[in-house]
Amino acid sequence: MPEEVYLSFRDIRKTFPGVVALDGVSLDIYKGExxxxxxxxxxxxxxxxxxxYGLYHQDSGEIFLKGEKYEHNTPKNAIxxxxxxxxxxxxxxxxxxxxxxxxxxxxxxxxPKLEKEYFRNEVLKVANRFGITxxxxxxxxxxxVGMQQxxxxxxxxxxxxxxxxxxEPTSVLTPQESQELFKMLGDLNKKGTTIIFxxxxxxxxxxxxxxxxxxxxxKLVATVNKSExxxxxxxxxxxxxxVEEEYxxxxxxxxxxxxxxxxxxxxxxxxxxxxxxxxVSFKVCEGEIVGIAxxxxxxxxxxxxxxxxxxxxxxxxxxxxxxxxxxxTTRQLIEMGLSYIPADRRNQGLVLEFSVADNTILETHYQKxxxxxxxxxxxxxxxxxxxxxxxxxxxxxxxxxxxxxxxxGNQQKVIVxxxxxxKTRFLLVVQPTxxxxxxxxxxxxxxxxxxxxxxxxxxxxSTDLEEVRKLSDRILVIYEGEIVGxxxxxxxxxxxxxxxxxxxxxxxxx
Amino acid sequence: xxxPLIATIATWLAMSIRMSIPLLxxxxxxxxxxxxxxxxxxxxxxxxxxxxxxxxxxxKTGNPWMGLLMAVACGALLGLLLAFxxxxxxxxxxxxxxxxxxFSLGLTGYLFRLFSTTSTGDVAPxxxxxxxxxxxxxxxxxYIGEILFTHxxxxxxxxxxxxxxxxxxxxxxxxxxxxxxxxxxxxxDTAGVNVILYRYLAVVISGALAGMGGAYLTVTQTAYFTxxxxxxxxxxxxxxxxxGKFNPWGVLLACLLFGxxxxxxxxIQFMNLGIPYQFLLMIPYIMAxxxxxGVVGKVRSPAAMGKPYIKN
Numbered sequence: 001m002p003e004e005v006y007l008s009f010r011d012i013r014k015t016f017p018g019v020v021a022l023d024g025v026s027l028d029i030y031k032g033e034x035x036x037x038x039x040x041x042x043x044x045x046x047x048x049x050x051x052x053y054g055l056y057h058q059d060s061g062e063i064f065l066k067g068e069k070y071e072h073n074t075p076k077n078a079i080x081x082x083x084x085x086x087x088x089x090x091x092x093x094x095x096x097x098x099x100x101x102x103x104x105x106x107x108x109x110x111x112p113k114l115e116k117e118y119f120r121n122e123v124l125k126v127a128n129r130f131g132i133t134x135x136x137x138x139x140x141x142x143x144x145v146g147m148q149q150x151x152x153x154x155x156x157x158x159x160x161x162x163x164x165x166x167x168e169p170t171s172v173l174t175p176q177e178s179q180e181l182f183k184m185l186g187d188l189n190k191k192g193t194t195i196i197f198x199x200x201x202x203x204x205x206x207x208x209x210x211x212x213x214x215x216x217x218x219k220l221v222a223t224v225n226k227s228e229x230x231x232x233x234x235x236x237x238x239x240x241x242x243v244e245e246e247y248x249x250x251x252x253x254x255x256x257x258x259x260x261x262x263x264x265x266x267x268x269x270x271x272x273x274x275x276x277x278x279x280v281s282f283k284v285c286e287g288e289i290v291g292i293a294x295x296x297x298x299x300x301x302x303x304x305x306x307x308x309x310x311x312x313x314x315x316x317x318x319x320x321x322x323x324x325x326x327x328x329t330t331r332q333l334i335e336m337g338l339s340y341i342p343a344d345r346r347n348q349g350l351v352l353e354f355s356v357a358d359n360t361i362l363e364t365h366y367q368k369x370x371x372x373x374x375x376x377x378x379x380x381x382x383x384x385x386x387x388x389x390x391x392x393x394x395x396x397x398x399x400x401x402x403x404x405x406x407x408x409g410n411q412q413k414v415i416v417x418x419x420x421x422x423k424t425r426f427l428l429v430v431q432p433t434x435x436x437x438x439x440x441x442x443x444x445x446x447x448x449x450x451x452x453x454x455x456x457x458x459x460x461x462s463t464d465l466e467e468v469r470k471l472s473d474r475i476l477v478i479y480e481g482e483i484v485g486x487x488x489x490x491x492x493x494x495x496x497x498x499x500x501x502x503x504x505x506x507x508x509x510x
Numbered sequence: 511x512x513x514p515l516i517a518t519i520a521t522w523l524a525m526s527i528r529m530s531i532p533l534l535x536x537x538x539x540x541x542x543x544x545x546x547x548x549x550x551x552x553x554x555x556x557x558x559x560x561x562x563x564x565x566x567x568x569x570k571t572g573n574p575w576m577g578l579l580m581a582v583a584c585g586a587l588l589g590l591l592l593a594f595x596x597x598x599x600x601x602x603x604x605x606x607x608x609x610x611x612x613f614s615l616g617l618t619g620y621l622f623r624l625f626s627t628t629s630t631g632d633v634a635p636x637x638x639x640x641x642x643x644x645x646x647x648x649x650x651x652x653y654i655g656e657i658l659f660t661h662x663x664x665x666x667x668x669x670x671x672x673x674x675x676x677x678x679x680x681x682x683x684x685x686x687x688x689x690x691x692x693x694x695x696x697x698x699d700t701a702g703v704n705v706i707l708y709r710y711l712a713v714v715i716s717g718a719l720a721g722m723g724g725a726y727l728t729v730t731q732t733a734y735f736t737x738x739x740x741x742x743x744x745x746x747x748x749x750x751x752x753x754g755k756f757n758p759w760g761v762l763l764a765c766l767l768f769g770x771x772x773x774x775x776x777x778i779q780f781m782n783l784g785i786p787y788q789f790l791l792m793i794p795y796i797m798a799x800x801x802x803x804g805v806v807g808k809v810r811s812p813a814a815m816g817k818p819y820i821k822n
Contacts, residue, residue, distance in 0.1 A: 075700045091700055093693045095810065104690050105701030112682040
């Protein structure tokens with residue numbers, strides 16, 4: 001059966017200052033297929049789709065929609081042509097109701113009156129046709145992230161989308177919610193919706209798509225049928241070389257307890273006394289990596305800030321190296337041997353306006369040899385920074401450029417280099433590979449395993465379950481500020497997923 | 511002579527309404543602007559200009575309507591200035607707002623001196639006022655009549671505006687779009703709402719309303735202008751918006767409360783209780799501070815307020 005081409009890109013080129021984001025990409029999307037765009041961060045997947053949706057404009061190249069040339073790409077025009085896009089960050093207003101969010105910008109039958117009842121029926125008709133159950137009267141902020149995503153999809157369908165573009169849709173979901181989403185996408189697809197699915201996760205792509213296009217460094221590397229490919233080939237296409245699927249890990253030798261949390265709680269007095277952390281207790285020993293898995297915004301950030309002394313817990317006790325550090329300052333903790341790689345590298349990990357060199361000594365600048373008396377020793381600092389840049393392979397013209405000019409991966413290498421080159425005994429690592437490419441991810445992972453083998457203790461907090469499973473000796477699962485379960489690398493993904501969704505709890509012993 | 515307590519209360523309430531109106535106009539103006547995501551810190555300045563030009567126009571033409579028209583035009587013009595600089599040039603909304611305030615203080619003070627010394631020496635002439643609305647027999651109802659039916663049309667118009675704005679916000683499609691622009695302009699834009707147009711309209715109308723509030727002072731109440739006549743009412747209006755939790759009805763209540771405090775302190779002055787009047791004058795401002803420090807609990811302001819919208 002000949003496939004009908006629904007949409008085609010012809011030689012699309014797009015540059016941003018200093019970067020070629022898309023370099024002559026040509027691609028056909030068939031009617032009624034689920035087409036995955038696979039590639040690493042920065043490969044150009046989102047850029048291509050943002051051009052289609054009209055958020056950017058291509059420098060050159062053409063787009064054809066249903067055989068006709070599609071020009072004047074703007075979001076409004078995209079909606080008119082039946083293109084709907086679900087962004088990574090939802091386009092929803094939290095204190096509007098679901099209904100208000102869906103009908104925003106629509107013309108009512110009797111303007112200017114807002115005919116809510118009319119719209120409610122219209123929206124429900126669409127929801128029923130596609131088998132989506134929703135409560136239209138809840139505020140968006142009251143519903144789960146998975147539900148919010150459904151609302152986004154319903155919104156696009158209501159506006160008449162025949163083509164749905166989903167940009168990394170599972171990054172905010174639990175494994176179960178992801179499965180639910182895939183089921184929904186499958187149903188929509190059966191009813192005739194064409195779907196473009198952007199992802200860097202091989203499993204998802206292999207599960208859901210009919211055809212897969214791989215992008216690398218702004219170029220289309222290949223388009224393959226799912227039935228004719230496998231994980232191995234795809235990862236090679238995506239990265240351009242062989243990738244380690246699993247790491248070889250030595251048996252962990254658990255030594256003395258380095259960090260001990262006892263019933264740590266945090267109450268947010270600025271937000272109706274909401275409990276952000278609830279009786280969190282666990283320990284981390286020498287020579288082990290403890291991973292904390294969980295969906296984003298379940299208290300991980302606050303937990304890290306409490307352990308690093310940036311915040312004080314409302315109650316509970318924290319012991320580090322046998323000393324009560326509940327009220328210790330961050331500097332005291334650093335001097336005791338804490339290294340902290342924060343999730344928010346641009347705001348907490350680096351001073352973006354400072355040079356690379358100054359960023360490499362952020363926590364130790366006042367110590368010898370960087371400072372003598374009152375004056376900073378510029379030559380010592382420059383040498384130290386040069387060594388670090390070489391050792392950690394930071395790609396920078398020199399160490400005097402502001403760190404904000406570096407790419408995300410290189411910025412992270414500056415932080416990792418800084419934290420590893422101190423006299424460190426305990427590593428607190430949050431989302432260490434977020435936004436990095438596969439090469440850099442492997443690099444950071446190896447560094448962490450190396451540290452563990454040297455007898456350091458590592459607390460890894462990450463929303464990337466694969467990462468936690470690959471690296472950790474023990475896994476704790478956090479849900480709504482509570483440690484709800486314990487697992488190890490052998491525990492199945494679905495079981496950890498249930499814990500991450502809060503639907504399975506078990507007592508956790510210290 | 512002993513005045514019966516109930517009569518005093520009736521006078522106080524009637525006065526409270528009168529004193530709350532010059533807050534209500536700029537508050538509603540500020541509410542419109544803030545709901546669309548733009549801080550209007552120029553309310554005080556726009557009000558002061560409105561007060562002066564209202565007075566001047568009314569005096570020169572002998573017609574308070576002309577004064578009001580000038581005040582509205584002047585407020586709208588300053589609103590347009592704020593809109594252009596903050597939306598198009600993306601200058602800090604705070605800086606422009608404060609600039610408008612200082613500029614207006616200087617301008618009106620200067621023009622007033624120029625005008626009052628050239629015409630009749632140092633004594634400024636009185637401008638014609640709007641008459642009170644004649645409700646006939648309704649005015650004769652004891653107490654109620656005095657409280658509700660002894661005002662000029664601008665009082666009733668302001669109250670009607672509350673109703674219209676509430677209807678607009680919560681019962682119309684443009685109102686929904688309008689609120690979305692202040693919450694998340696990007697979402698509104700992708701939904702096909704003209705963010706820039708809504709913001710311009712909001713800020714210009716906001717200025718016009720602030721100008722009306724100023725004119726209310728000179729063309730219905732004082733008939734005279736003095737330097738800094740608005741006396742910080744534009745600032746109290748901003749706290750009234752917060753105290754009213756960004757809801758038109760809440761803003762009305764907040765303005766009535768501030769108005770009651772203001773007229774209360776006037777009445778206490780009148781009773782001659784021996785409290786230095788400077789202390790009494792502080793009352794509305796102290797209330798404003800208390801309101802700003804969150805006595806009303808958590809207030810949720812429009813999420814995109816103060817941020818210029820930058821399109822890719």
